[in-house]
Structure formats: C-alpha cells, structure tokens
Amino acid sequence: MRQLRPGIVVDNTVLHVAVPAIGAAFEASTGQLQAVIDAYVVVFAGLLITAGVVSDRYGRRRTVVAGLLVFGVASALAAAAPSVGWLIAMRALMGVGAALVMPATLAVLVAVFPGRERPRAFAVWSAVASVGMAAGPLLGGALVDAWSWAGVFLINVPVVTVALVGIVRLVPETRAGDGRGLDLPGTVLVTAGMTGLVWALIEAPAYGYTSTAVLTGALVAVAALIGFGVRQARSPVPMVDLRLYRDRRFSGASFAVAVMTVATGSTLFILSQYLQLVLGYSAFETGLAAVPLAAGVVAGSAVGGRAPARFGSWACVVAGFAVTAAGFAVLASLSEGSGYATVSAGLALAGVGSGVAGPSATSTVLGAVPPERAGMGSALNDTHQQLGIALGVAGLGSVLATAYRGALPDGLPDHAVSSLGATLSYAEGGAGRSALAESARSAFADAQSLTMAIGVAAALAAAAVAFLALPRREPSGEEAYVGRGEA
Known part of the structure; x- marks a missing residue:
C-alpha cells in the first residue's frame, strides 16, 4: 500500500509550483487560486469519513481501485481545462478519488502491524511519501518551464497506472464486515x-x-x-463514533495535528509565489524548494520511527512540533532580498519536525481506535489533517491577501490588487510603473512574513496541546479501550 501515498502527495505538492503559471493562464485572482487548491482538499476532507466506512464494509482494495480510477480520469480532464472554473471542478473530482484511496492505506497498516511496531511502519510510510514530495515538484516544475501548467496533472496518470497494477497484484482484500451502513x-x-x-x-x-x-x-x-x-x-x-473524542490520546493528538497542518498546509502555496514572483526563480527552481523539506521529513522519520520506543510518543510529538515552529520562525524572516539558503533552512527544519512528530502522532490517534474500525479511524485521522490544510490555505491565504492589498498604493483598480501576479501584469502595461512592481514585491514579502509568524504561533500551540493533553505513558493493549465501550 505504500505506493499509494506518494501519488496523492505528489498531487498536493506539485500543484504549488504551477500556481503562478495557472494564475497567468487564466488571469486568476488569489481567491480563485486558493479555490483550485482547496476544491480538492475540501471534497477530500468531506468524503474521508464516508470513504472509511465504504472501505470497511465493501473492501479496502476494491475501494482503492475505484478511487485511483476516478483520480486518474479527473487528472487527465484537469490537464485539458479550458477555464479556471473547469479546473476547480476537476480538482474537486480528484478529491473524490483521493478520499477513496487514503483511509484504506492506513487501515491496512493498522491491521498488519501491532501497536509497538506502528511508529516505525508509519515512519517508513512518511519517508516514502517524502520521495514523492521531492520528486513531484521537480518534475512538475520542469514540465511547467518546458511546456505548461497542464503537465502537473498529466504526471498523475502514469503514477495511477503503476499503483493500480501493484494493488491488483499484491494487496489482499480486507474488510470489517459488521454491516455498518452509509x-x-x-x-x-x-x-x-x-x-x-x-x-x-x-x-x-x-x-x-x-x-x-x-x-x-x-x-x-x-x-x-x-x-x-x-x-x-x-x-x-x-459513521463517526463520537465517544472516541473522550479518549485523550485520540482527541489530543488529533487536535494538535489539525492545528499544526493549519500552518504547514499553506506553506508551499505561499512560498511558490514568493520564489517565482518575488525572487524571480523558474518553476523548476521553485520545485527544488521541496527537496530540503522532503529530506528533512526523511531524516526526521528515521528518528521518529525509533525514538518512541525509548522516549515515548508524547516526547516525540512535542519535540517535533517545537522543531517545526523553529522552521517557521526562519521562514518568517524572509524578505524580498533573501536567498534560497534561508528558504531551504526553514523548510528543512519544518520537515525534520514533521518527520519526528508524525509517526508518533499517527500511531497515537490510531492506537485509540478498535482494530475493526480501522477504516473509520484512518479516515478521521486524514480528515483532521485535511481540514487543517484547507483552513490553512484559506485562512492564512486570506491573511496574506488582506495584508498584501493593504500595503499596496491607493488608487489601483480592483483587478490589479487581486494577487501579486495580477499587480505585476498591471505594472507591465504602462510606462513608469516599475516602482509599482517593486512596491508589490515588497508588500508580498511583508505579508508572507506575517503569515509565517502565524505559522510559528500555530506550531507552538500544537506543541502545547500535545504537552498538556497526551498521556506520558503508553497504555497496554488491555487498557487501550477501557471506559469507551465497543466502538
């Protein structure tokens, strides 16, 4: 099942390098670009719970195959989008396919690995995903530079094809079979x-x-x-057993992860515009920004897979989130004169923190879920993360847009202040507007620093929630479900 995760991660990360190109092709506003990102995330998050029930009842392999087919077809149709509205609709359809895929991947890991081995399994899972995180933007950036933004969607097609072959040949069918309906x-x-x-x-x-x-x-x-x-x-x-939220492990880890993803979810969306439109990097060079992030996750996962056995999940989650906060502090220091080294350092720290905390956080959440409800538990875990990402892109994107508009000179037409790309296009349309372009880049850099500072606060808040809510001692198998009844 590990080959599935990179395909979904590639789509999430590779699109960010194409955001400026999509904005230019369709003359899209910041709000429309946010919608291109969030149409996928919102539908994905909204259907994950249902998809978890479907996978438990009708079979996890069957559900994954159906999801991959939907995801692949929608990707091909997105590449042929004649308008930004069509692209948003196809992104939503891709979210349907991704929602069917994701819960089953974690459910299989839960079924195969016992509790003490899960952090290491999830660490490997995260590391494999990071390969997709690094390779996707690089390939996507090269395609955008050499061809067009459509390439970032077409690369999903061969990934889906390989995954389908692997699933059909290698993954056995599993299900809960308890009759729980939709x-x-x-x-x-x-x-x-x-x-x-x-x-x-x-x-x-x-x-x-x-x-x-x-x-x-x-x-x-x-x-x-x-x-x-x-x-x-x-x-x-x-569909959702609300009694799960009475368990400190489940509710505490879930809330902490959701708060963290509010910060991390918008990072590449914002940085891709900064690198291309403020610093003047190409799409491929922007894709390189994902490499230190992915390398950090791989390095952190190597620690995060083994450290819980010695220090406990609580310590790993708190420490990991604190390191991520340090990464956002570095990113908050960026200005229009900053270089790639600062961006790389900030993303590497954020990746290391996520790698250290992620396996323990996921293991803590799913350890509170009865094995027969693995699909539902996996879906809830993904829902918390995807909702955090959606709120991050939407909320921090709105903060970015509001701060950016407020720093621009007065008197500009509405279409010229909708995004940095729109302002730069307007500045190219007449003589004597070079000063406007410089002001716009400076305004965006300042607005970005503000959003990254909010990211620091969100990461520290997640660390505080984990510190206060998660138990210091891991429960035994007999203690895991005491007081909650049959879920």
Whole structure:
C-alpha cells in the first residue's frame, strides 16, 4: 500500500509550483487560486469519513481501485481545462478519488502491524511519501518551464497506472464486515459544513469579513457541522463514533495535528509565489524548494520511527512540533532580498519536525481506535489533517491577501490588487510603473512574513496541546479501550 501515498502527495505538492503559471493562464485572482487548491482538499476532507466506512464494509482494495480510477480520469480532464472554473471542478473530482484511496492505506497498516511496531511502519510510510514530495515538484516544475501548467496533472496518470497494477497484484482484500451502513445525509452535512467554512475564509478579503455573503457561508457551515454532530450522536450505528473524542490520546493528538497542518498546509502555496514572483526563480527552481523539506521529513522519520520506543510518543510529538515552529520562525524572516539558503533552512527544519512528530502522532490517534474500525479511524485521522490544510490555505491565504492589498498604493483598480501576479501584469502595461512592481514585491514579502509568524504561533500551540493533553505513558493493549465501550 505504500505506493499509494506518494501519488496523492505528489498531487498536493506539485500543484504549488504551477500556481503562478495557472494564475497567468487564466488571469486568476488569489481567491480563485486558493479555490483550485482547496476544491480538492475540501471534497477530500468531506468524503474521508464516508470513504472509511465504504472501505470497511465493501473492501479496502476494491475501494482503492475505484478511487485511483476516478483520480486518474479527473487528472487527465484537469490537464485539458479550458477555464479556471473547469479546473476547480476537476480538482474537486480528484478529491473524490483521493478520499477513496487514503483511509484504506492506513487501515491496512493498522491491521498488519501491532501497536509497538506502528511508529516505525508509519515512519517508513512518511519517508516514502517524502520521495514523492521531492520528486513531484521537480518534475512538475520542469514540465511547467518546458511546456505548461497542464503537465502537473498529466504526471498523475502514469503514477495511477503503476499503483493500480501493484494493488491488483499484491494487496489482499480486507474488510470489517459488521454491516455498518452509509449515511448519505451525514455525508452531505459534513461536506457542506467544511465547504461553507472554507469558502467564507477564501472570499472574506474580497467581500469583507462582515459581509452578508461571508457571514451566510459561515452560518451555513456551523449549522451543517452541528447537524452532523447531532445526527451521529443519535444514530445507533454512526459513521463517526463520537465517544472516541473522550479518549485523550485520540482527541489530543488529533487536535494538535489539525492545528499544526493549519500552518504547514499553506506553506508551499505561499512560498511558490514568493520564489517565482518575488525572487524571480523558474518553476523548476521553485520545485527544488521541496527537496530540503522532503529530506528533512526523511531524516526526521528515521528518528521518529525509533525514538518512541525509548522516549515515548508524547516526547516525540512535542519535540517535533517545537522543531517545526523553529522552521517557521526562519521562514518568517524572509524578505524580498533573501536567498534560497534561508528558504531551504526553514523548510528543512519544518520537515525534520514533521518527520519526528508524525509517526508518533499517527500511531497515537490510531492506537485509540478498535482494530475493526480501522477504516473509520484512518479516515478521521486524514480528515483532521485535511481540514487543517484547507483552513490553512484559506485562512492564512486570506491573511496574506488582506495584508498584501493593504500595503499596496491607493488608487489601483480592483483587478490589479487581486494577487501579486495580477499587480505585476498591471505594472507591465504602462510606462513608469516599475516602482509599482517593486512596491508589490515588497508588500508580498511583508505579508508572507506575517503569515509565517502565524505559522510559528500555530506550531507552538500544537506543541502545547500535545504537552498538556497526551498521556506520558503508553497504555497496554488491555487498557487501550477501557471506559469507551465497543466502538
């Protein structure tokens, strides 16, 4: 199952190097570019719980095969997008395919490896994903430079083909077989709730944080998510067993990881624009930025896979998140005159921290879930992360857009302030506008530093949650489910 994770990670990371090219091709605003990223993430997160139930009931291998087919077809259609609206729609369809794939990968690892061996298994899983994280942007950047942004979607097709062959030949079928059914109204509620929340965050800079449209989106989100929670609490066979959140291991690690991904989820989205539009790097050179990040994850995972046996999961999670915060502090120091070395140092530290903390955090979350509900537990683990990423791209992207617009000179037309790319295009349209281009780059660098400083705060908050909420001692197999009843 390990070959599946890189394919999904490649799609998440490679797209960031193409963001400036997509913005130029479709004259897209920052909000539209955020939507291209978040259409995938929101649908992915909204359907993960349902996908976990599907994999438990109908078979994990069968679900993965269906998801890969959807993902591959949608990728090919995205490459042929005639408009940014079409691209956003295909990204959403790719999210459907990815949601079917992801829960089964972790569920199989949970079924195969006993509790004490899981951190090492998850460390290998993370390291393999990091290879995709490094290779994807490099290949995607080369394709963008040599051809067009469409290449970042077409490279998914051969990855999916190889994965399908491997799954059919090597992975046995597993399932829970306890008759737990699907909940279509619940699926609609949770997806609508997250969609409304992310939409409100994305559009807030353009419409205003107190505008009717933004407040309506936020209210719809809150109502839908409350409705989902009530429905699950009353159902005799819920999609999500809310009793899991009474377990400090599950709720503490899940919340800490979600807070952390708010910071990490938007990093490459912002840095890709900084490297290309502020520092003037090519798409391929921008792709190189993912190499120190991936190398850091691999190095950190080597530690994170073995250290829990000696120091405990609690220490690994807290220390890893603290190192990630240090990486964001380095990134917050970037200016329009900074070089690649500073970016590399910051991303390497962030990668090391994620590598150290990730295996223990994942093992802690899934260790609180009964084995027969591995699909649901894996889906919840991914949902927490993907929701954090969506909120990071939307929320920190909105902070970036608001701070950037506020630092630009007064009197510019609306279309010229929608993104850094739009401002630079406007500055090229007339004589005497070179000063505007310099002001725009400086404004973006300052806005980026602000968002990275928020990333520091989020990473430290995640470390604090882990420090306070996670138990110092690992429970034994007999203690793992005491007090929660059958899940």
